[in-house]
Amino acid sequence: MNDVINLSIWQLSIAYVFMLILILIVRWRGIHREKLILIASVRMTVQLMLMGWWLLYVFENPSWWLSSLMLLIMLSFATANVYKRVQYLMAPRMKLLVAGSLFGGSLISALIFVVIIVQIRPWYEPQYLIPISGMIVGNSMTGITLALNRLYGGMSEKRDLIENSLMLGATPREASKPLINQAFDTAILPTVNSMVGMGIISLPGMMTGQILSGTLPTTAIRYQIGIMLAILGSLALTIITFLVIGCRLFYTGDARLVDIKKKEQA
Amino acid sequence: MFEVRDLRFKNILNIDKAVFNKPTVCLIGPSGCGKSTLLRMLNKMEEPDSGAVFYNELDIRSISAVNLRREVTMLPQTPIVYEGNVRDNLLIGHKLQHRELPSDDKLEEALEQMYLKLKLDQDTARLSGGEKQRLCLARVILLDSPVYLLDEPSAALDPHNEKRILDQIVRWIHDQNKQLIMVTHAVELAQTYAEQLIKMDGGKIE
Numbered sequence: 020m021n022d023v024i025n026l027s028i029w030q031l032s033i034a035y036v037f038m039l040i041l042i043l044i045v046r047w048r049g050i051h052r053e054k055l056i057l058i059a060s061v062r063m064t065v066q067l068m069l070m071g072w073w074l075l076y077v078f079e080n081p082s083w084w085l086s087s088l089m090l091l092i093m094l095s096f097a098t099a100n101v102y103k104r105v106q107y108l109m110a111p112r113m114k115l116l117v118a119g120s121l122f123g124g125s126l127i128s129a130l131i132f133v134v135i136i137v138q139i140r141p142w143y144e145p146q147y148l149i150p151i152s153g154m155i156v157g158n159s160m161t162g163i164t165l166a167l168n169r170l171y172g173g174m175s176e177k178r179d180l181i182e183n184s185l186m187l188g189a190t191p192r193e194a195s196k197p198l199i200n201q202a203f204d205t206a207i208l209p210t211v212n213s214m215v216g217m218g219i220i221s222l223p224g225m226m227t228g229q230i231l232s233g234t235l236p237t238t239a240i241r242y243q244i245g246i247m248l249a250i251l252g253s254l255a256l257t258i259i260t261f262l263v264i265g266c267r268l269f270y271t272g273d274a275r276l277v278d279i280k281k282k283e284q285a
Numbered sequence: 286m287f288e289v290r291d292l293r294f295k296n297i298l299n300i301d302k303a304v305f306n307k308p309t310v311c312l313i314g315p316s317g318c319g320k321s322t323l324l325r326m327l328n329k330m331e332e333p334d335s336g337a338v339f340y341n342e343l344d345i346r347s348i349s350a351v352n353l354r355r356e357v358t359m360l361p362q363t364p365i366v367y368e369g370n371v372r373d374n375l376l377i378g379h380k381l382q383h384r385e386l387p388s389d390d391k392l393e394e395a396l397e398q399m400y401l402k403l404k405l406d407q408d409t410a411r412l413s414g415g416e417k418q419r420l421c422l423a424r425v426i427l428l429d430s431p432v433y434l435l436d437e438p439s440a441a442l443d444p445h446n447e448k449r450i451l452d453q454i455v456r457w458i459h460d461q462n463k464q465l466i467m468v469t470h471a472v473e474l475a476q477t478y479a480e481q482l483i484k485m486d487g488g489k490i491e
């Protein structure tokens with residue numbers, strides 16, 4: 020294939036015209052968002068530039084510990100993001116479980132994909148490991164957030180129903196079974212649905228990127244298929260680990276439902 | 286048989302001693318005095334701040350909650366209907382306890398006992414309040430537990446149905462040598478049924 024056209028700084032700066040158009044529009048309409056748009060554009064530019072340089076450094080100095088450190092940072096940010104996006108107060112044990120499921124589910128799937136499927140040697144080859152893990156972690160993060168909100172919401176809205184099941188002699192696991200299944204469904208559905216339209220109504224980002232950088236489309240789609248399946252596996256592992264253990268944390272030792280509190284709205 | 290000693294719970298319950306040892310015990314008292322809370326204490330749906338509850342002389346802390354609830358079945362004040370048809374709703378207790386499911390004949394018999402004219406395949410979403418309440422009663426009666434805690438089982442019923450259904454339940458409790466502890470607002474009926482009448486007020490037993 021032909022070489023990639025290297026986008027020069029000058030060419031790129033033309034793209035900021037799009038930002039200017041937006042600023043002009045909000046100005047004209049009197050929607051006071053100029054500052055936010057400016058800040059967002061600057062942040063995006065600076066953050067991505069830093070990331071570009073950092074990745075360049077990591078790629079040029081591949082080492083197991085640097086790759087592991089990147090994974091650790093990625094997963095920590097993802098975990099913190101989940102904590103932020105859950106609308107309910109989580110007990111420390113629940114937070115620990117969320118981190119554990121996210122780390123476990125994502126790492127297992129990412130390593131299977133990199134080591135067994137694509138057979139990258141060495142396994143820590145950052146050019147593969149990091150972007151692939153990033154996609155897997157990102158999807159698991161969204162999934163577990165959906166599962167958490169759904170589970171907490173269900174446990175508080177359906178409190179009477181669950182208590183009734185307990186009064187009928189159900190174990191906590193039995194009493195929460197319908198909620199667990201709903202939460203699992205909610206968490207995997209967006210990903211499964213996105214697969215339905217893939218290739219017809221959307222060209223996935225990774226594939227598009229590979230094609231732009233000169234990879235044969237037939238190779239790019241193989242990667243895309245593989246990564247989608249790995250994402251699905253990671254989601255399933257992360258969510259089921261979390262749900263199966265997590266549902267028990269909603270009950271006391273004597274099988275009573277604990278109180279569920281929403282976060283104070285800031 | 287239940288006994289509670291020095292039971293304290295928030296500022297809701299404050300009971301020094303109470304024994305529930307007759308086959309039919311009725312609990313009456315003004316709204317908000319703690320009747321439902323006391324009932325929930327008896328099957329571990331609520332945990333006392335201090336004091337103890339004894340079931341057949343055994344401190345219930347030493348009995349697993351699930352085992353206790355399979356023996357002491359509670360019907361909450363608000364009828365809870367599960368998604369699905371009448372049959373699903375009648376069977377849910379047995380399913381949750383992993384017990385052998387009763388036959389359709391048994392289910393129909395239970396509906397009849399509650400004077401309910403419903404089809405087993407009928408959807409439950411549109412049942413009336415009183416129908417829901419009787420469906421929930423039929424469900425717990427099918428479980429055939431030794432002890433029942435019923436919280437206002439007739440609140441949604443008209444006087445005629447209230448009388449004949451409570452009659453039916455009390456007779457059944459006696460015939461089967463079971464125990465019934467029932468919260469009720471129907472004071473006159475309570476006085477005729479109850480071998481023991483417990484009056485509560487402000488979290489205390491009078």
Ligand SMILES: Nc1ncnc2c1ncn2[C@@H]1O[C@H](COP(=O)(O)OP(=O)(O)OP(=O)(O)O)[C@@H](O)[C@H]1O
Binds near residue numbers: 297318321362
């Ligand atoms: N878990 C709880 N925490 C705090 N307050 C509670 C709790 N449960 C019940 N209450 C309060 O305790 C009081 C007693 O409630 P309870 O439901 O036992 O009353 P009740 O005697 O059954 O009334 P009613 O006849 O209206 O059903 C009420 O004021 C209620 O708001």
Ligand SMILES: [Mg+2]
Binds near residue numbers: 321322436
């Ligand atoms: Mg009550």
